[in-house]
Amino acid sequence: MVKDLSFTAAxxxxxxxxxxxxxxxxxxxxxxxxxxxxxxxxxxxxxxPLARLDNPAREVGALLDARATHPQRTAFHHxxxxxxxxxxxxxxxxxxxxxxxxxxxxxRRTGEFSLGMNQRLGIATALLGDPGVLVLDEPLNGLDPxxxxxxxxxxxxxxxxGRTVLFSSHLMSEMELTADDxxxxxxxxxxxxxxxxxxxxxxxxxxxxxxxxxxxxxAHALTRAGAGVSVQPDDALLVTGTDTATVGRIxxxxxxxxxxxxxxxxxxxxxxxxxxxxxxxxxxxPA
Amino acid sequence: xxxxxxxxxxLRSVRSTWIAALSAVAAGVALSVLGVSDLLGTSPAELPxxxxxxxxSLKGFLFAQLVIGMLGALSVTAEHGTGMIGTxxxxxxxxxxxxxxxxxxxxxxxxxxxxxxxxxxxxxxQVMLGSAGLPAAGLGDPGVVRALAAxxxxxxxxxxxxxxxxxxxxxATQSLAVLVGALLLVPALGxxxxxxxxxxxxxxxxxxxxxxxxxxxxxxxxLAPGAGILILAVAAAGVTAAGHVVFRLRDI
Numbered sequence: 001m002v003k004d005l006s007f008t009a010a011x012x013x014x015x016x017x018x019x020x021x022x023x024x025x026x027x028x029x030x031x032x033x034x035x036x037x038x039x040x041x042x043x044x045x046x047x048x049p050l051a052r053l054d055n056p057a058r059e060v061g062a063l064l065d066a067r068a069t070h071p072q073r074t075a076f077h078h079x080x081x082x083x084x085x086x087x088x089x090x091x092x093x094x095x096x097x098x099x100x101x102x103x104x105x106x107x108r109r110t111g112e113f114s115l116g117m118n119q120r121l122g123i124a125t126a127l128l129g130d131p132g133v134l135v136l137d138e139p140l141n142g143l144d145p146x147x148x149x150x151x152x153x154x155x156x157x158x159x160x161x162g163r164t165v166l167f168s169s170h171l172m173s174e175m176e177l178t179a180d181d182x183x184x185x186x187x188x189x190x191x192x193x194x195x196x197x198x199x200x201x202x203x204x205x206x207x208x209x210x211x212x213x214x215x216x217x218x219a220h221a222l223t224r225a226g227a228g229v230s231v232q233p234d235d236a237l238l239v240t241g242t243d244t245a246t247v248g249r250i251x252x253x254x255x256x257x258x259x260x261x262x263x264x265x266x267x268x269x270x271x272x273x274x275x276x277x278x279x280x281x282x283x284x285x286p287a
Numbered sequence: 288x289x290x291x292x293x294x295x296x297x298l299r300s301v302r303s304t305w306i307a308a309l310s311a312v313a314a315g316v317a318l319s320v321l322g323v324s325d326l327l328g329t330s331p332a333e334l335p336x337x338x339x340x341x342x343x344s345l346k347g348f349l350f351a352q353l354v355i356g357m358l359g360a361l362s363v364t365a366e367h368g369t370g371m372i373g374t375x376x377x378x379x380x381x382x383x384x385x386x387x388x389x390x391x392x393x394x395x396x397x398x399x400x401x402x403x404x405x406x407x408x409x410x411x412x413q414v415m416l417g418s419a420g421l422p423a424a425g426l427g428d429p430g431v432v433r434a435l436a437a438x439x440x441x442x443x444x445x446x447x448x449x450x451x452x453x454x455x456x457x458x459a460t461q462s463l464a465v466l467v468g469a470l471l472l473v474p475a476l477g478x479x480x481x482x483x484x485x486x487x488x489x490x491x492x493x494x495x496x497x498x499x500x501x502x503x504x505x506x507x508x509x510l511a512p513g514a515g516i517l518i519l520a521v522a523a524a525g526v527t528a529a530g531h532v533v534f535r536l537r538d539i
Contacts, residue, residue, distance in 0.1 A: 033377050035539045051380035062377045068370030070301055077300035084293035085378045125374060 002027050002038075002188040009166040009181070011132070014159045016179030016196070017168040020276050024188035025168040026064075029137050033062050045133065055086050061126030063136040066118040071111025075102055075121050078110060083128050096124040101150070115142030123154070134158060136167040140174045152178045172272040186276040203271045208239040208247050211260035221254045222247065236260070290379060290388035298362055298392055307358040308400045315351030315404040319412050322346035327419045339504040340424040341434045344412030348438065348498075351404050352445045352470050353463075355397050359449025360462035362393050367457040373539050382535050390450050390527065397446030398439070405438045430503040437516050438501035444516075444523040445470070451523070451530030470494055493522035 002024040009015040019025050030036040032043055034050040042049065050056050069078050079093040097103045100120040110118065119139055126134055139155070140148050155178060159165045169175060175182060175196065182199045184192040192199060209232075212218040219229045219237055227247075228240040239247055244263050251258050298304050323343055326334070363386075366372040379385045409424075416423035424431050452462050474495045477488025489495060490510055497519030499509040510518070 030373070030539075033373075034380055035373050035376060037538060050377075053380070056380055057378045060377070062374070064373045064377070065370050068374060070297075070365055070369050070371060072301040072303065073297075074300065077296055081293045081296040081300070082374065082378050084296055085289055087289045129378075 002031070002185075005185065005188060005190055007183045007190060007193050009164050009183070011164045012159055012162055013180035014155050014165045014167065014178055015181040015183060016175040017166055017183050017185070018172065018175055018179075018272065019168075019170065019185035019191075021170050022187075023170075023185045023276070025170075025185060026137055027188075028185070029062075029135050029166075029168065030064070032135060033060070033064070035064075055129065057082070057086055057129035057131060059129075059131050060133045060135060061129060061131040062134075063119075063122040063126045063139055065137065066115060066122040066139075066142065069110040069113075069118060069121065072109055074107050074109055075113070075124075076106040078121065079124060079128065082125055086129055088128065092128060096127045099127060100124045100154075116144055116147045119143055119147070119151070123151070127158075132162070133164045134166065136165070138169060139167050140169060140171075140178070148174070172269045184272070184275065191275055200271075203275065204265050205240060206243070207264045208242060208244050209236055209260070209262050209264050210239060210247055210251075210258060211236045212251060213257045213259065217254060218251055218256050221250050221256075225250055238264070290384060291392055293379075294362075294388045294392040298396060301365070303361055303365075304358065304396070307354050307361070308396065311351045311354040311358065311400050312404045312407060314354060315347035316407045316411055317347065318350050319344050319347035319408040320415065323412050323415060326421065327415065329421075331421055334421065337504050337506065338422065339502055340413065340416055340422060341409065341428075341431050341503040342501060344409045344424070345405065345434075345438050345501055347404070347408050348442065349471070352442055353466055355400060355404075355442050355446045356449035356452070356466040356470065357459075357463060358397060358400070359393050359446040359451075360453035360466070361459060362389055363450055363453030364457060364459045364462055367453075368459065376539060383531065386450075386454060386531055386534055390447060393450050394443060394447050398443045401439045401442035401446070404442060405435050409435060424503065428503070433512065434501045434503045437512055440516055441497045441501060441519065444497065444519050448523045448526050451526040454530035454534045455526070474498075491518060493519045 005024070005028060017025055017028075027036060031038050034043070045053070045060055050060065053059055075097065076093060079096060080090065083089060083092050094103070094106075097106050100123050102117065102120050102124060105113070105117060110121065113121065119142055123136065123139060126136065140151055143151055155165055155167060159180070167178070179196050182192065182194060182196050183190070192203070194202065210218065215231065215235050215237060219231065222229050222237070222239055222242070225242070225246070227242040230238045232238055244261055248258065248261060366375060375385060376382065413423040413425070426432055449462065449466065452465050456462055456465060473488065473492055477492055477495070478485050480488060489508055496510050496515040499506065499515035500512040500519070502509070502512065505511070509515070
């Protein structure tokens with residue numbers, strides 16, 4: 001269920017569409033493409049509904065489900081059938097196969113493809129009409145590390161050519177090195193919309209980890225100075241609400257020798273989990 | 288034109304299309320040949336009343352029609368089953384145009400398959416009958432060409448109805464169930480119903496009515512050929528309209 005969701009994906013950048021499973025990412029993308037009808041409201045692309053465009057695939061390229069291919073059909077014929085709807089032929093099919101590195105597999109049936117190869121085929125399908133807008137649902141899902149690196153560079157290159165690239169994922173780690181902008185949803189509602197850097201700055205908690213010869217004494221001194229302190233199992237202190245310089249000064253003033261002093265940053269994965277925690281629909285119970 | 292080319296690529300690039308086309312022809316001819324083989328020892332005088340060598344040679348339709356119907360249904364259900372329909376609609380958002388293109392291409396292919404099945408079945412059986420000294424039909428005999436044309440049309444209409452059924456139920460197994468029911472069970476069991484209901488099924492059930500169109504010698508209690516094929520055509524158009532409406536209204 002998606003309610004009152006409104007966001008902008010700008011040309012020239014990769015916009016990551018992030019949310020836990022069941023948050024409404026796929027539903028939103030399907031509505032965008034006219035496959036699922038919203039109960040109210042309209043969806044326009046460049047001011048016109050998708051169905052009114054003469055050759056919608058020249059405006060919007062989509063990857064909905066990489067597995068959605070006929071297993072008996074070859075990659076080449078899969079692409080050819082879609083190219084022909086726009087009056088394009090074998091030439092364009094060979095081009096997009098080359099772009100995604102599937103030229104060697106053109107004659108193979110998609111039923112023999114790995115999920116990663118199907119993702120590449122899906123991206124090739126989206127690119128057939130050379131559209132300015134790309135809507136990709138979980139394009140990195142199922143790719144091996146080499147494939148993920150390829151896809152990241154590829155998506156960023158497509159954006160750099162001036163295209164609008166919107167891609168979804170339920171994994172923060174997939175966003176970190178790929179997206180410029182971030183749209184975070186949970187239970188069909190917008191949680192955050194900003195650039196990735198801003199998102200990190202606004203939502204990550206800065207903390208300091210410190211190890212000292214006299215941890216209890218230091219903990220007291222830091223608490224007196226107004227910092228939040230928690231003692232880790234290995235006697236290291238996790239200090240919040242301050243920075244490394246202040247911690248060092250306080251330790252020096254008390255004459256406590258430090259063994260280690262470092263800045264730690266909450267990982268994006270942690271931030272994402274914390275933000276979506278209240279709105280996660282399906283959650284495992286602790287055993 | 289672009290859409291027709293696209294749908295033709297889809298249809299020809301999967302093995303199941305060619306398997307269905309070949310098995311429709313092979314099964315149709317084989318069943319027709321089997322149907323008359325037990326008559327080969329009999330003398331012309333022993334043949335039943337109203338002997339119709341043309342209709343007799345098309346008995347293999349019983350099975351061929353099922354395969355042709357499935358050929359039509361699969362062209363739609365394969366896209367729903369794999370989820371490819373979503374991608375198809377991104378390229379062609381007009382569902383009416385997409386379904387129409389599919390219908391035209393499938394109808395073209397089934398027309399050809401139907402024609403080959405009809406002509407081969409007729410020829411094989413007439414050759415067998417002739418060599419056994421039994422009365423056979425020839426293309427020059429009155430009503431024979433008309434019956435063969437009607438038989439071809441009959442199978443083609445079932446292929447088109449198959450597309451519509453596929454669009455209605457969106458699953459290959461359910462399409463097969465509907466086709467077995469409509470093509471085999473109802474014509475076999477319907478006329479056994481009591482009173483007027485049984486009579487109606489024996490005459491007006493679109494499949495039974497359509498089968499009357501390729502008889503040369505009229506059978507008692509059935510419709511005239513023209514009326515028979517008309518009823519089947521109207522029924523096929525009705526199912527197609529229903530399949531179209533449902534495809535337009537449902538979310539994918």
